Amino acid sequence: MPELTLDGRALRVAEGTSVAAALALAGDGCTRTSVSGQRRAPLCGMGICQECRVSIDGRRRLACQTLCRDGMQVETRA
Amino acid sequence: MTQGLAADVIVVGAGIIGAACAQALARRGLDVLVLDAGLPGATAAGMGHLLVLDDNPAELALSQYSLQRWRDIARNLPEGCAYRSNGTLWLAANAEEMAVAEHKHANLRAHGVICQLVGAPRLCEREPLLREGLEGGLLIEDDGILYAPATARWMLDQPRIRQRQARVAEVDGARVRLDDGQWLAATAVVLANGIQATELCPELPIQPKKGHLLITDRYPGQVTHTLVELGYVTSAHNASGPSAACNIQPRPTGQLFIGASRQFGTTDPQVEGWMLARMLKRATEYVPALAQLNAIRAWTGFRAASPDGLPLVGQHPQRPGLWLAVGHEGLGVTTAPATADLLVAQLFDEHPPLAAQAYLPQRFLGEPTHA
Numbered sequence: 001m002p003e004l005t006l007d008g009r010a011l012r013v014a015e016g017t018s019v020a021a022a023l024a025l026a027g028d029g030c031t032r033t034s035v036s037g038q039r040r041a042p043l044c045g046m047g048i049c050q051e052c053r054v055s056i057d058g059r060r061r062l063a064c065q066t067l068c069r070d071g072m073q074v075e076t077r078a
Numbered sequence: 079m080t081q082g083l084a085a086d087v088i089v090v091g092a093g094i095i096g097a098a099c100a101q102a103l104a105r106r107g108l109d110v111l112v113l114d115a116g117l118p119g120a121t122a123a124g125m126g127h128l129l130v131l132d133d134n135p136a137e138l139a140l141s142q143y144s145l146q147r148w149r150d151i152a153r154n155l156p157e158g159c160a161y162r163s164n165g166t167l168w169l170a171a172n173a174e175e176m177a178v179a180e181h182k183h184a185n186l187r188a189h190g191v192i193c194q195l196v197g198a199p200r201l202c203e204r205e206p207l208l209r210e211g212l213e214g215g216l217l218i219e220d221d222g223i224l225y226a227p228a229t230a231r232w233m234l235d236q237p238r239i240r241q242r243q244a245r246v247a248e249v250d251g252a253r254v255r256l257d258d259g260q261w262l263a264a265t266a267v268v269l270a271n272g273i274q275a276t277e278l279c280p281e282l283p284i285q286p287k288k289g290h291l292l293i294t295d296r297y298p299g300q301v302t303h304t305l306v307e308l309g310y311v312t313s314a315h316n317a318s319g320p321s322a323a324c325n326i327q328p329r330p331t332g333q334l335f336i337g338a339s340r341q342f343g344t345t346d347p348q349v350e351g352w353m354l355a356r357m358l359k360r361a362t363e364y365v366p367a368l369a370q371l372n373a374i375r376a377w378t379g380f381r382a383a384s385p386d387g388l389p390l391v392g393q394h395p396q397r398p399g400l401w402l403a404v405g406h407e408g409l410g411v412t413t414a415p416a417t418a419d420l421l422v423a424q425l426f427d428e429h430p431p432l433a434a435q436a437y438l439p440q441r442f443l444g445e446p447t448h449a
Contacts, residue, residue, distance in 0.1 A: 035296070035331045050374040053295055060295050060372045 004072035013068050020045065020052055020063035023076065031063045031076050084262035085111035087425075088254055090246050090278070091271030093121035095403050097230035098414035099268050102422045104238035111262070112234060113254070115245035118347055119272040120410055121226045123291060123379020125327055125337055127304055128222040128412050129166050132185050136388055136436035141409065142191060143432050144416035145220060151415060152222075159229045160330050166221035167196070167205060167303040169324070169364055170213040175308040179216040182308075186218070193218045207300055207365045216308075223304060223327055226411045246271075249278045252399030266425060269394075270403040272382035272410075273345070279397075282390070283442045284405050287383045288341040290354050292376040298332030300367075307364060318342065322357040324364040334371065336361050338408070340381075349376050383407040384442070391420045391437040395446040401425065402439050 003012045004022065011026045020042040023029055030039035031054035042052035045064045052063040055078040063074075085108075089100045092114035100110045128148055132138040152161045170176040179195060186193050196215040202208055204217070234241055248255040253263040269275050273286040307324040325337040339357040341350075354376055362368045384390060384405035394400040401424075403417050410417075420437060423430035440446075 050295075053372070053374070 002068045002070040002072070004068050004070070004074060006074045007076055017068045018064055019054060019056065019061070019066045019068055019072075019074055022068050022074070023054075023063060027076060033077065083264050085109045085240065085264050087111075087266045087268060088113060088252075088262060088264040089268045089270055090114075090249070090254065091119075091269070091274075092230060092234060092241060093119050093270065093272060094226050094230045094233075094411050094414045095121075095272070095406060095417055096268070096270035097233035098418035099270055099403055099421050100239050101233040101236060102418035103268075103425075104236045106422060106426065108238065110236075110239045111264070112239060112241045113244045113246055113256075113262075114241070115271075115274070116243055117245075117271075117274055118380065119274070120379050120381050120406075120408075121230055123289070123377060124226060124381075124408070124411060125291065125325065125335055126160075126224045126226040126229075126411050127166070127325075127327060128224060129304075129306075129409075130186065130191055130218060130221060131409060131412075132182060132189075133387065137409075138185075138189060139432050140388070140413050140416050140437070142189060143419075144413045145222075147415035147419070148222070148224075148412075149220070152224075155224070155229065156232060158225070159232055160225040161222060161229075162224075162330060163220060163222040164328065165303045166218045167305050168216040168218070169201075169208070169305060169307045170215055171307065171309065171364075172213055176213040178308050179214060183216050191218065192220055205301060205303065205305065207367045208305070209364060209366050212364070217303065221304065223329075224411070229411075246278060249397070249400055251397055266399055266401055268401045268403055268421065272404060272406075273380045275382065275402075275404040279394070279400075279402075281396075281443060282402070282404065283385050284382050285342065286345050287381040287407065288339070288344050288346075289337060289379050289381060289408070290339040290349060290357050290376065291379065292336045292354065292358065292373050293329070294334045294336070294368075295372045295374050296332035297334065297371055301326060301328040301334060301365070304328070305364060307360075320353060320356075322353070322360045324361045326361055326365055326368070333374075334368070336368070336373075345380065347378050347380075349378055381407045382410075386441070389413065389417060389437055390439040390442065391417050392424050392434065392439050395440050395443050 031052045047065040054063045055075040245257040247257040305326040327335040389406045390402045
């Protein structure tokens with residue numbers, strides 16, 4: 001059961017949970033804020049649309065293509 | 079508008095050239111109908127780089143005049159058009175390219191273009207992401223960028239302009255036949271449909287040059303000027319095979335927009351991995367940090383290139399009533415206002431704002447057959 005930090009809050013999820021799923025479970029479901037200030041959420045779920053860009057451990061990743069790992073720092077408002 | 083006509087002028091193509099021509103004609107009080115088939119072209123795909131180029135005197139005259147026009151237009155452009163006067167920094171990788179920069183500097187200065195040579199030590203102060211060891215550069219301060227699709231839409235948003243999505247199947251002087259068989263007539267037809275122009279006028283010497291483009295996620299504040307390698311001048315115009323050159327443009331969103339590639343003899347819009355890889359490798363040779371950034375989209379577009387790199391602007395010498403505004407290659411966004419001014423001056427039989435001779439279709443199509 002990996003435990004990660006989501007926008008400063010600790011969260012424990014089942015093994016094999018994607019970051020996109022973790023955000024849906026415990027956040028507002030969104031991964032980032034657009035140029036125009038809108039919150040943006042995963043769309044295609046298969047790594048194509050690039051909507052679910054999110055900051056993980058300081059690097060830009062796709063939430064739908066990244067599995068939660070112990071100690072991961074996920075920032076959706078970076 | 080004369081009775082029985084669909085409009086005073088029909089413009090074929092709603093890219094930046096068609097839009098600029100339509101806007102200029104509408105501002106002269108003409109009713110304009112713009113037909114666009116929604117086919118892929120250059121405006122929707124390109125970088126929207128506003129730059130002065132001086133490969134030959136006619137190119138310099140056209141781009142310099144047009145940039146001045148853009149600076150005037152920019153005062154009224156909505157924010158969505160993303161106009162910025164961020165300057166172009168031409169990069170010299172070796173002494174030979176620095177000599178090109180010095181020659182370019184002298185030529186541009188002689189024509190009143192504000193620019194300055196930047197030595198190697200100052201280069202990285204201006205653009206910290208550039209790799210060490212470059213020879214220097216040439217900064218052209220008044221160059222800029224804009225978002226061409228939004229700008230074309232803004233130009234077409236005029237009371238005297240009507241737009242219609244339709245594919246033109248045939249042109250016959252000042253009338254066109256749509257693919258549903260309907261004929262539309264006007265006092266003049268302006269062909270501004272880029273690489274599709276040869277479908278309607280097979281005699282036009284227009285070749286598609288495919289380009290790949292890629293845009294990154296947002297990384298604000300890392301690059302200021304549009305960074306273009308001086309090798310671009312040779313690779314863009316002298317090569318006959320596929321070529322790639324470093325062209326990195328900072329978007330107002332913080333994204334980095336990366337070009338440029340050229341391929342001949344294809345109209346397949348598919349992104350080709352090998353060409354994209356070659357283009358990106360070239361860009362990272364100038365800005366190594368690019369390799370650590372995420373790209374979010376890659377796509378292609380097609381430049382409509384004429385044999386001498388200059389557009390064809392004026393009446394078709396053998397098809398009275400049909401006017402041409404095609405063949406702008408990769409410089410159509412820059413030269414759109416100049417093209418519109420040249421076209422309008424000729425249509426109204428006025429003295430053009432710059433000498434029209436070098437851009438007349440006659441240079442390829444021969445002299446008029448009609449009196």
